Amino acid sequence: MSSNSIYVAGGIAVLLLFGACTKQLKNDLSDASKEKFSARVAAAAAPDPDGLKLHTFLRANGPAYETYTVDLQKGASFTTKGGRTYIISDNSLVKPDGSPATGTITFSVKEISNAAGMIFADRPTATNTGAPLESFGEFFVSANQGTTPLQLRKDSAIKVQVPAKPVDQRIPMWNGDTSITINTSGYNYVNQLITLSTTISANKGIDWQQVTNPASAYALFDGTNGTLNFRLDSLIKWTNCDRLMSLPNPKTTVLAYFNSNYNPATSTSFSGEEPTMLYFKPTGINSIIKFYNTIFTPPPGFEGFLSYQNAIPVGQSGTFLAISSIGGQFYAEQRTVTISAPAAGQNYTTITFNPVPVSASTLVSLITSMNTK
Template structure:
């Protein structure tokens, strides 16, 4: 989360708060102050350049796959990637808690490579900045006659995925695409006011390691070359990711944009930033998103920084910088080896100069990240 994102929230949540407070405003100065704060928070609407860029990326990214099965007993379906999903009898329930059987429709989105992670804005990193190597990200929903279904407690969808790995188990991670922020301050009569609301995560997604022992790891079966794991919840992103290990000293990377940085990125709290920066470690199925913006930068030093002391010195990889300004896309793709800090510094720097690109050229640059 951006540090300064504690001071804004989504307009929808703020308007709902305003409606709830309306009846009290005439008699309660503290509530009036709270409503005024909510009004200022509502001003942080999505930037039009950011909205255009993210709409473009989603349109070119991975699509949902839809499958219909009959769930009288157990049922299964196999996605285009070759992953097999198995659902057992009575594992799905309706909103009233009764078992769902008969015809069930599943919608599945899978993210399998670096380009898809960028298009869908689903990078791989923990909430502390630790780098993850992905063996697939998954989003599954189920419905019957348009009514959404849930998994019964202690049940799961079993997934079997073709894989070539040399370890026996890989951690599983749950992810949410939104975060809760709280804004606190003292009003004009010295009363502490706190407003909490949910906004889109500028990091793309917030990964947390699964704690349910039955679903915490994907297990490799060497007899048939598959990873096998359980999805114990629907309508939530799940990631099969191994923690990357690099013993080199770590540094903080500051990424400076000498040109074509959209300053609206500094106040974008909707998860739809008009300038973005991604890093792919060489030869690893992983994307790291730099989303923390540099605070009060002078001209020529606008941009992003990594988590503190999180990037290994000497790590090779490819950066992709993307901007949207006034209907024009800009990009700069740069392959680097992360340098050690200069003497006297506690950070390393990389500079970008995004140039105008066509929509098709931007798609090609993103797709090309798969081979970096």
């Protein structure tokens, strides 16, 4: 789980805004207990109703869990609808008390293999520093025996085979967390400095960190059967098989202005359920970049998002999808562009959006069409 403090220098605008919103709360502790304060911080981070409506809609139309039941007496395997095979040894799973799990086991699997799935599930591909990744699949696996959740035994793993066209011999693996921890500090009623932690969904969708375990750090391509082969060494955690994109061109910062239909609650959304979102798909690459940093204190007509600083290649072609939810109505705009160099004297490039009202079915179609961009 990622951890952030509202006082970290150079922190993203979202966390700075969170600090501004909670400043009065943390300075007003004369007769409040830690529990009451924590509850008030959590309330301040509650999802916006428009954002909740949009994200509920997206999840309902996105990738679904697949369930498989196997018998682990002598090891087992199953193949998902997407053709990915999971191989489990007979001694790889343990119960919460550490005892081995045998017999009938139920696996729940969610796989994301294309740009539309990344948008629906809010699982974009970028490193924790903003570097874009080309994805060969994102995976989430859990295991249960009846109602008992299971874990992988230490030093064990589930082997996965993913059908793939010829690619690099080794593809890096990434683990992802969908939450961040906000640490808020203040003085209590006896003038003692305390720090309270609040866990919220990550506005970036997910925080990818490269796997460090040498045994699981890479997927290896097998040319004899056309598969990428890797190990899942933990359950109930997103895993991504991705390689860093080769982007040699000079980089720029992209500012995306919304001339209309930007929901201002986006700038104070701390639950990962923003009512306005912006995604970018580089042309011909299985990748989605989410613009989640909001423009700080914008004048009217300049609300919107900005990329990481100097992160988007000049000359990169791709398609943006802007989505908003306002008062029960969805808005969207899809635009294919080539990222231009900054104007003379500037250190950023701008793109302007004007999302228009769309039906739910049209929004699904727009998202699905990102697969072919």
